[in-house]
Amino acid sequence: MVFNVAIVGPGLVGGALIEQLAAHAQSAGFARLPITVVGLINSKKMALANTAYTAADLSQWQTALLGDSAQTADLTRFADTLAGLKGATAIVDCTSSDAIAALYPSWLTRGLHIVTPNKKGFSGDMSLFREIGRLSSSPLGPAVYHEATVGAGLPVLSTLNDLVRTGDRIIKIEGIFSGTLSYLFNNFSAPGATQSFSACVAEAKANGYTEPDPRDDLNGMDVARKVTILGRVAGLDIGTDTLPVENIVPEPLRAVSTADEFMQRLPEFDQHFSKLNTDALQAGSVLRYVGFVDGVGGQSSVKLARYPLDHPFASLKGSDNIIAFTTERFPNPLIIQGAGAGAAVTAFGIFSDLIKIAERYGSGLADPKF
Numbered sequence: 001m002v003f004n005v006a007i008v009g010p011g012l013v014g015g016a017l018i019e020q021l022a023a024h025a026q027s028a029g030f031a032r033l034p035i036t037v038v039g040l041i042n043s044k045k046m047a048l049a050n051t052a053y054t055a056a057d058l059s060q061w062q063t064a065l066l067g068d069s070a071q072t073a074d075l076t077r078f079a080d081t082l083a084g085l086k087g088a089t090a091i092v093d094c095t096s097s098d099a100i101a102a103l104y105p106s107w108l109t110r111g112l113h114i115v116t117p118n119k120k121g122f123s124g125d126m127s128l129f130r131e132i133g134r135l136s137s138s139p140l141g142p143a144v145y146h147e148a149t150v151g152a153g154l155p156v157l158s159t160l161n162d163l164v165r166t167g168d169r170i171i172k173i174e175g176i177f178s179g180t181l182s183y184l185f186n187n188f189s190a191p192g193a194t195q196s197f198s199a200c201v202a203e204a205k206a207n208g209y210t211e212p213d214p215r216d217d218l219n220g221m222d223v224a225r226k227v228t229i230l231g232r233v234a235g236l237d238i239g240t241d242t243l244p245v246e247n248i249v250p251e252p253l254r255a256v257s258t259a260d261e262f263m264q265r266l267p268e269f270d271q272h273f274s275k276l277n278t279d280a281l282q283a284g285s286v287l288r289y290v291g292f293v294d295g296v297g298g299q300s301s302v303k304l305a306r307y308p309l310d311h312p313f314a315s316l317k318g319s320d321n322i323i324a325f326t327t328e329r330f331p332n333p334l335i336i337q338g339a340g341a342g343a344a345v346t347a348f349g350i351f352s353d354l355i356k357i358a359e360r361y362g363s364g365l366a367d368p369k370f
């Protein structure tokens with residue numbers, strides 16, 4: 001079997017994935033899969049291998065593959081080359097780009113599998129979501145896995161898919177879906193906490209939890225995208241354009257042009273967030289940013305809410321996500337909890353999706369290109 005992997009956007013998450021693939025390639029034992037990395041591309045450069053890179057190449061990937069000797073990025077040539085390779089080939093999209101997500105149908109049509117933590121293809125235009133689903137629905141055709149789009153590596157979408165495909169009825173899904181906002185409010189809004197709001201945001205960014213621009217977390221859009229993905233996988237006609245979403249980015253900072261300027265000016269608004277927090281604490285509650293998928297009543301939403309100190313959401317730690325599925329079979333919710341952001345756990349989610357494809361197409365018999 002030949003299983004080729006190419007990575008678009010070897011940034012924080014893509015870089016961690018390459019490290020995990022390199023470690024896997026160097027590991028011994030029967031569990032090692034013959035996954036080979038055959039291409040890397042960022043917004044400026046690309047490297048395509050005639051033969052697969054070795055594990056040693058991979059551990060030097062930054063200089064060896066995207067250094068001065070690499071070629072100018074050309075996504076058309078990149079996909080053309082991948083589509084011509086022997087064996088099953090997966091493209092891993094580790095960007096947060098709408099333009100890259102719009103290419104998925106063309107990749108699928110050419111028999112390329114897709115694995116991605118990029119939420120855009122599944123939470124933007126409903127027509128794109130449906131097209132991706134249609135082109136990846138044949139058991140022998142190309143596959144799309146996007147577990148890491150919700151709760152990073154936590155098995156959220158695989159669980160939801162299993163519930164839906166076995167005929168359970170989703171009543172509601174509620175939780176804390178943002179690693180950034182979880183970290184932020186767990187540290188900022190707790191009895192005795194002393195850190196300022198802006199310092200907590202800076203820490204979440206430094207820890208690699210935030211989107212490239214942290215305003216995409218604070219404006220609620222990242223959670224809205226996750227709520228949309230969950231809703232759509234559950235069969236709802238739902239979109240970020242119609243969901244009520246509470247934007248907590250201070251009004252004057254919404255239009256500043258760069259993420260750096262936003263971070264510099266955020267301390268000007270620490271007082272505003274301190275007041276919200278003090279009011280909540282005085283009422284015996286903490287602030288938590290939550291998402292809610294209403295499977296039956298059309299009342300899905302994304303908002304900052306107060307929770308009493310004895311509520312499970314109030315005692316969350318670090319960047320943990322918590323996701324509670326209430327269904328016909330699980331009237332007492334099925335709960336998934338754990339780190340929902342960060343490079344290593346996100347790369348783990350991507351890697352485990354790649355393994356699912358490698359296993360599904362392992363014999364070569366079900367490879368769409370044959």
Ligand SMILES: NC(=O)C1=CN([C@@H]2O[C@H](COP(=O)(O)OP(=O)(O)OC[C@H]3O[C@@H](n4cnc5c(N)ncnc54)[C@H](OP(=O)(O)O)[C@@H]3O)[C@@H](O)[C@H]2O)C=CC1
Nearest residue numbers: 009010011012013042043094095096117118212341342346
């Ligand atoms: N961080 C986390 O905890 C989690 C992240 N995710 C998702 O993972 C994805 C990656 O996040 P992260 O690694 O933090 O982001 P980074 O900003 O670190 O990396 C993004 C990468 O994408 C590349 N890129 C951007 N646009 C293009 C383009 N048009 N063509 C080719 N390459 C492009 C960038 O290249 P260049 O440097 O040249 O611009 C960079 O290599 C996002 O979709 C995010 O939502 C999902 C779950 C958790």
Ligand SMILES: N[C@@H](CC=O)C(=O)O
Nearest residue numbers: 178179180209210211
């Ligand atoms: N910025 C996101 C990353 C994962 O999707 C988060 O904070 O959860």
Ligand code: NA
Nearest residue numbers: 147150152154
């Ligand atoms: Na997940």
